[in-house]
Amino acid sequence: MNWILLLEIVYILIVIIVCIRVIYDTQSSTKTMAYVLAVIFMPIVGIIIYFSIGINYRKRKIYSKRVFNDVKRENEIKKQILLDSDNIFSTQVPSVTNFQKLALLILNQSMSPISSNNDVSLLLNGEEKFPKVLKALKNAKNHIHVEYYIFNADTIGCKIIDLLIEKAQEGVKVRFIYDDFGSREIRKIQVGRMKAAGIEAFPFYKIKLIALANSLNYRNHRKIIVVDGVIGFVGGINVSDKYINSATEKNDLFWRDTHLMIKGPAVRTLQYIFMGDWNYCSGTLLVPNNGFFPDHIFLQNSADKVVQIAASGPDSDTPLIEQSLMQAINLATKEILITTPYFIPGATLLETLRVAAFSGIKIKLLVPGISDSYLVNFAARSYYGRLLKAGAEIYCYRKGFVHAKTMVVDQQIAIVGTANMDIRSFDLNFEVNAIVYDEDVAKELTEAFYEDLKDATKIDSEKWRARSQGIQLIEKIAGLLSPLM
Secondary structure (H helix, E strand, C coil): CCHHHHHHHHHHHHHHHHHHHHHHHCCCHHHHHHHHHHHHHCCCHHHHHHHHHHCCCCCCCCCCCCCCCCHHHHHHHHHHHHHHHHHHHCCCCHHHHHCHHHHHHHHHHHCCCEEEEEEEEEEECHHHHHHHHHHHHHCCCCEEEEEECCECCCHHHHHHHHHHHHHHHHCCEEEEEECCCCCHHHCCCHHHHHHHCCCEEEECCCCCCCCHHHHHHCCECCCEEEECCCEEEEECCCECHHHCCCHHHCCCCCEECEEEEEECCCHHHHHHHHHHHHHHHCCCCCCCCCCCCCCCCCCCCCCCEEEEEEEECCCCCCCHHHHHHHHHHHCCCCEEEEECCCEECHHHHHHHHHHHHHCCCEEEEEEECCCCCHHHHHHHHHHHHHHHHHCCEEEEECCCEECCCEEEECCCEEEEECCCEEHHHHHCCEEEEEEEECHHHHHHHHHHHHHHHCCEEECCHHHHHCCCHHHHHHHHHHHHHHHHC
16 A cells, blocks of 8 residues: 555545534534535645634633632522512513513523613714723723723824823723734733733733634624723724724724713623633632622613623623524514624524514615625625515615624614624624613614615615626625635
8 A cells, every 4th residue: 555545545534533523513504514515625724724713612611701709699699680680671661571582581591680770872983982981991990991802002092001001000900801813913012011000911812823723713802891890881893093083083994883881780791791701811810899899889860771781702602692683683573773894694693684574574784885804795795685585675884884783673772782793703702792772772873873874875686686697606605605704
């Protein structure tokens, strides 16, 4: 037997073993088929792709999210969460009553409480977000917790870092988590400045050459700020000058994005998420106390918003954010307004949207007309035809790049967060969304959506079907690769 034949036999055995591993380990049948085909028809490269981005870490918890080491105390808190949630359900607030199944899904899957008496501010673009953030940071008395996917070392980034250093020197405890890939601009100099000033700063995943692929694959895509346990920020806006569209911070491309500022009990859930992430990446243990979770949060009488936080990642038992979006769609009776920069929904979510559209629900989807990724854009376009056929309306934003991740259902609930409507956000990234069960906030986000449509072009269904065969082929090929993106 010559060496070439022996190598061929060994390689075939390796391919068979990897295919068995893919079939056993991958939950999605679509992904399973994509990885198996890649392994078989892309010699060596397909195997590298699978072991780089395909291993199912839902079965191998990346880290424990446990914050409370006292089991008795944790059980007491769970009982209180259930009691408080039942009290909110009993108030018969229409937006809560109509979407109670959504709230129960999130509660039962993650014990994320639904809380009332919150003040919620909708922040459109960086020019509305960053002044609020700077004011909240400046007024911090006890602690500041910051967690970001992209934190750039530009004008606004350095301005926030300077303020964090100033607060640390005043005695405020500052903890800072950054994604080592997304925030690579600050790794060398700015992180060193913060540490020298007494700020504790850690990458969520430290990128190392050996583990480069998985470190890049599993990204901390969350954007969270918690100040003194009472003010929280969450949404799609990273820390970067490009999110500011004012005359003094003029960019070549207009960036449209959405964020929330929350004051009240819902901030406790953002705090809990941060602490779980911190306990993992820092190697230290933050012990819950009244400083992190204030017993009494005094707000104005107008603070009556009901809020719930949904978080998920490759450490979760289930793709909770994807499930929560599908449940919100299932509960719709009139209208669903979706904005997402990356639309690669996967088969189940796509069918959920199609069923809603066929059932007479008005569905409007706003996606980028100007994209930052040609491949992702082509993959997204491969899904448009089936949605259009079901009667959904799709609009392409032309004013600039739309980066917001939002959904409004029946003008009763508003969802704002970090998760794109794509497979990566649902399965691979660490994400967090806020669900606001309030008609006023939902109507405000609805108005912002329809304002955005003024700068968007509606896709004509007939013209879409008539586009060239060559373009359709490129889109279909990109669509086949979408489970791997």
